Amino acid sequence: MTNRTKIKDAVIKNIFLLNGVLVVAVLIGIFVLLVMTSIPAFREIKLSQFLFSASWNPTANFVVPSYGILSMIVSTFMVSVGALIIAIPLGIGTAAYLSDVASQRVREIAKPIIEILAGIPSVVIGFLGIVLVGPFIARVFHLPNGLNALNGSILLAVMALPTIISLSEDALKSVPKSYQEASLALGATHWQTIMKVKLPAAISGIIAATMLGMGRAVGETMTVLMATGCSIAMPSSFLNSVQTMTATIAIELGEVPYNTTHYYALFGIGLVLFIITFIINMTADIVLRKYQRVLK
Amino acid sequence: MKGLTRLLVISTALALLSTGVSLAADSMLQVKGSDTLINMVQKLAEEYMAKKPGASIAVTGGGSGTGIAGLVNKKCDIANASRGIKSSEVDDANKKGVDPKRVVVAIDALSIVVNTRNPLSQLTVEQIGKIYRGEVKNWNEIGGSDMAVSLYGRQSNSGTYDFMKENVMFGEYSPNLKSMNGNAQIIEAIKQDISGIGYVGVGYAKESAGIKVLEVAVKPGSKYYSPFNSIDVKSGRYPITRPLNQYLNGTPKGLARDFILFELSPTGQAIVEKEGFFAIPDEYQNYNNETLGRSGQIGESPMRPEDLLTNPGAG
Numbered sequence: 001m002t003n004r005t006k007i008k009d010a011v012i013k014n015i016f017l018l019n020g021v022l023v024v025a026v027l028i029g030i031f032v033l034l035v036m037t038s039i040p041a042f043r044e045i046k047l048s049q050f051l052f053s054a055s056w057n058p059t060a061n062f063v064v065p066s067y068g069i070l071s072m073i074v075s076t077f078m079v080s081v082g083a084l085i086i087a088i089p090l091g092i093g094t095a096a097y098l099s100d101v102a103s104q105r106v107r108e109i110a111k112p113i114i115e116i117l118a119g120i121p122s123v124v125i126g127f128l129g130i131v132l133v134g135p136f137i138a139r140v141f142h143l144p145n146g147l148n149a150l151n152g153s154i155l156l157a158v159m160a161l162p163t164i165i166s167l168s169e170d171a172l173k174s175v176p177k178s179y180q181e182a183s184l185a186l187g188a189t190h191w192q193t194i195m196k197v198k199l200p201a202a203i204s205g206i207i208a209a210t211m212l213g214m215g216r217a218v219g220e221t222m223t224v225l226m227a228t229g230c231s232i233a234m235p236s237s238f239l240n241s242v243q244t245m246t247a248t249i250a251i252e253l254g255e256v257p258y259n260t261t262h263y264y265a266l267f268g269i270g271l272v273l274f275i276i277t278f279i280i281n282m283t284a285d286i287v288l289r290k291y292q293r294v295l296k
Numbered sequence: 297m298k299g300l301t302r303l304l305v306i307s308t309a310l311a312l313l314s315t316g317v318s319l320a321a322d323s324m325l326q327v328k329g330s331d332t333l334i335n336m337v338q339k340l341a342e343e344y345m346a347k348k349p350g351a352s353i354a355v356t357g358g359g360s361g362t363g364i365a366g367l368v369n370k371k372c373d374i375a376n377a378s379r380g381i382k383s384s385e386v387d388d389a390n391k392k393g394v395d396p397k398r399v400v401v402a403i404d405a406l407s408i409v410v411n412t413r414n415p416l417s418q419l420t421v422e423q424i425g426k427i428y429r430g431e432v433k434n435w436n437e438i439g440g441s442d443m444a445v446s447l448y449g450r451q452s453n454s455g456t457y458d459f460m461k462e463n464v465m466f467g468e469y470s471p472n473l474k475s476m477n478g479n480a481q482i483i484e485a486i487k488q489d490i491s492g493i494g495y496v497g498v499g500y501a502k503e504s505a506g507i508k509v510l511e512v513a514v515k516p517g518s519k520y521y522s523p524f525n526s527i528d529v530k531s532g533r534y535p536i537t538r539p540l541n542q543y544l545n546g547t548p549k550g551l552a553r554d555f556i557l558f559e560l561s562p563t564g565q566a567i568v569e570k571e572g573f574f575a576i577p578d579e580y581q582n583y584n585n586e587t588l589g590r591s592g593q594i595g596e597s598p599m600r601p602e603d604l605l606t607n608p609g610a611g
Contacts, residue, residue, distance in 0.1 A: 055471070059452050062467045071471075130481075135488060144446050144491040147474060226477070230451070233471035241474050251475065255361030255453035257388060 034271040041067070041264030050268060054234040056248070058262035067265045069272065071234040075149065075242035076276075079224055080217035082153025082238060083160055088210055090157070091164030095206075096194050098165070099172040111166075118162035122222040129155045129227030141239060147229030150238040155223050160213035167212060171205025172198055204287050211284035215277050221246040245273050325353040325551055329363015329376030330455050331478040332404065332497035333540050336571040337376055337559075343567060344558050351551055357478070360455025367543055368394055373552050375543040378404065378497065379455035379462075395546045399584050401559050403574040405523035406459065406536040407501035408510040409483065413490045416440045418511045418520045421464055421535050427493060428460065430470025435491065448482050448494035451475040459538055460495055483507060497540075498523045499572030512536060529574050539580065540573065547589050560584055 042050070045067045053068025060066065094114075098107055133154050134146030175198050183193040199206070221244075229241025230251070249266050256263045327337055334357045341353040355376075358366075363375035368389045381389075381396055389396050408424060410416060416435065419427075426432045427445055436442045447470055450457040456479075461469065476482045482494035487506035501509045501523065511520035514535045521534040528534045548556055558564050565575040576584075 057468060057471075059458075060468050061461070130484070138488065144443070145474075145485060145489040147485070230475040231447075231472050232475075241472070243475070251451045251453065255359055255365055257365070257384060 031274065034267055034274055038264055038268035038271045040259075041261055041268045044261045045265065045268075050265070051272075056232050058252070058256075058265060065262070067261070069245065069248075069269055071232060072243060072245045072248055072269070073272070075228070075235055076218055076244040076246070076273075078149045078235060078238065078242060079152040079156060079228065079244055080214055082149060083156035083217045084210060084214055086153060086157035087160045087164055087213060091161050091210070091213070092168055092199070092206060094161075094165045095168035095172055096199065099169045100190070100194050100198065114162050114165050117158070120159075122159065122220060123226070125155050125159060126223040126226030129223065134227065137239075143239060145229070147227060147241055148239050149228060149235055149242045152224045152228040152242070152244075153238065155227055156217040156220055159220060159223065160217050163216055164209050164213040167209030168202070168206045171202040171209065174205070175201045204290055208284045208288035211280055211287065215280045215284065218280065219246060219273070219277055221250050225250055245269050249273075323350060323352060323551065325351075325374060325555060326366075326372040327353060327355045327374040327376060327542075328358060328366045328372035330360040330378040330540070331357045331450075332378040332456055332499070333376040333401075333542075336402065336499060336540075336568060336573055337542075339571055340559050340564055340567050341555070343563070344555055347558075348554070351555075353555060359451065359453035360458075361453040364396075364543060367396065367545060368392055370394065370545070373544065374555075377455050377541045377543055378538065379459045380541065381543060396543045397545070397547060397587050399542045399544065399548075399556055399560075399587055400539040400576055400580040401542055401556075402540040402565075402568040403529060403576055403580075404538050404540050405498040405529040405534050405574070406456065406464075406538060407496055407498045407523040408512060408536075409486050409494050409496060409501055410508050410510060411486055411488075411490045411492055412506050412508045414440065414508065416510070417508065418513065420513045420516055420518075422515060424512070425465040425467065428465050428469055428473070429467045430472060443491040446489055446492045447473045448476055448485050448489075448492050449473045450479075450482070450495075451477060456495065456497065463538070464536055497573070498529075502572065526569075526574055530577050539576070547587070553588065556584075556588065 050067055050069060051073075052070055053066065054071040054074075055066040055068045056072065057063070058065050058067055098110060102110065129151050130147075133151050137146035137148065137151055137154075138144065179197050179201055180193055183197040184190075188196070224244045225247040228243065228247070230243040230247055231241035232243050233240070235242045249269055252262070253266050256266060327341070334355060338355045341355050345351055345353060360375075360377040360379050363372065363377055364381055364385050366372040367375035368385060369392070375396075381398070386396060408419060414435070416439070419438070423432065423438050427438075428447060428449065430447075432438055432445060434442065434444055449460070449469060452475070457469075461467070474485070476485060476494075479496040479500040482496050483500055483504075486492045486494045487504075501507070503509060509523060511522050512535050513520040519533075521528040523529060523534050523536075525534070529537050542556070542559075544552060544556075547553075559568075560576070560581065569575055
């Protein structure tokens with residue numbers, strides 16, 4: 001290597017290193033900002049009250065303001081777990097179909113369409129929730145309105161599907177061909193091969209895919225804000241209106257006076273949300289790593 | 297988190313934009329705030345721009361709280377507000393060197409709407425309060441049919457949300473309140489929900505398919521009034537009226553002043569009425585003249601408008 005290429009090599013290497021460091025710095029920066037800005041909230045609110053009380057009314061002026069986020073945490077989990085219950089069978093079914101059943105031609109058409117699904121703006125999906133899914137739920141369950149957790153779950157399922165489908169399909173594809181051949185050679189049907197050999201072999205990849213789908217569902221804001229009715233009461237069923245953590249931040253951060261307990265408490269919600277999504281993504285990553293090791 | 301990041305990016309972009317705007321303050325105005333005022337002010341701005349080529353006025357929503365926060369943080373020139381500015385907001389503004397001045401541009405009769413299939417057509421202020429505080433859970437408790445009430449209201453950044461709380465409910469909202477994003481969304485929800493009740497500015501309360509606007513009385517036994525009757529609203533006989541305000545930083549000058557004068561002119565007030573709201577009475581014209589530093593040209597009432605309306609909290 002000449003001297004010049006050596007320098008060029010070093011420069012490019014450092015640029016890439018810088019990029020990597022920058023991403024990590026941004027992540028740490030966000031975390032530090034969230035922690036620093038939410039600390040003042042806990043000088044006035046007890047942590048146990050913040051996490052385990054279901055009464056949230058920071059703008060109260062006839063009673064003492066309250067800052068309990070339990071109903072939002074429950075709402076967030078209800079909506080996203082509901083979404084997973086709908087999206088997992090659909091997503092894995094589609095993935096199995098695409099990887100094992102569909103012809104090359106069908107796959108070439110279907111895959112881009114699924115990817116387009118991921119690109120639909122969340123506000124459009126939320127809109128569909130108001131005008132389409134909401135009235136439908138109201139009719140099916142004989143409710144006065146369809147703005148509830150179920151509506152949010154259905155919409156988030158639609159939004160989580162592309163992630164679940166494409167990652168599950170990758171997982172199914174990377175199951176060694178020999179597994180399938182062995183199964184078929186032993187006289188198993190195509191269906192048995194998919195259900196009893198390929199899916200179990202790819203299970204950790206599929207779990208990782210659903211975890212990532214869940215991460216997306218937990219963090220989604222606009223759709224749930226529009227479709228779930230935003231009511232702060234503790235939900236008792238999927239047919240109740242709910243307000244997720246993300247919706248609360250989006251609604252209230254715009255008008256909250258700076259440097260008040262309410263303001264800090266909103267950052268506190270952000271911190272809780274960050275920790276939840278961090279744990280979910282981390283788990284997905286660990287599971288994914290495990291499965292890659294196994295298949296090697 | 298993604299949504300929040302996007303929100304931050306957009307607000308940063310807007311912040312940068314508005315810095316540019318304040319540099320060119322003479323040809324461009326940023327108006328921000330109440331969703332109750334937005335359509336009306338947009339219409340006024342369109343008519344004004346048609347008359348004054350070169351002038352540019354951008355009107356955006358977000359809620360009264362958002363508008364006033366924008367004025368305080370110098371991110372807009374005029375804040376639309378369907379409630380009065382709070383003393384905490386004035387303090388915050390003064391700390392940042394902003395001196396909020398109020399102009400009243402229209403009168404609103406806050407309208408209570410239900411679905412047309414709901415047999416009720418009248419409520420008292422006390423009943424409305426009980427419903428929104430969550431004390432009345434079923435319509436049959438107040439003489440309606442046997443169905444659970446679904447409450448529709450606005451989000452806490454809305455001036456109407458605060459106005460209801462402080463002037464109608466005198467208490468906190470039921471936690472079962474569904475917080476909707478703007479007047480139009482409440483109307484859409486009520487159209488579909490037979491058991492729903494909502495509140496909107498009178499400009500949004502047009503009797504359209506599925507929507508019934510209730511008559512309201514101060515207390516049981518007194519007369520019920522409709523929010524559509526201009527005389528009853530202006531005289532304050534309709535119990536839930538309020539001024540719709542615009543807040544500015546200091547006595548307005550230049551384009552902002554010219555636009556405000558247009559809004560208050562007979563042409564401007566005709567647009568206000570066409571949009572479904574009510575023109576301001578003389579008392580408010582006088583109040584506005586004081587704010588604008590004009591000597592009283594219309595009437596010489598010694599009374600302050602605050603003394604004349606039944607709802608001082610709105611002032």
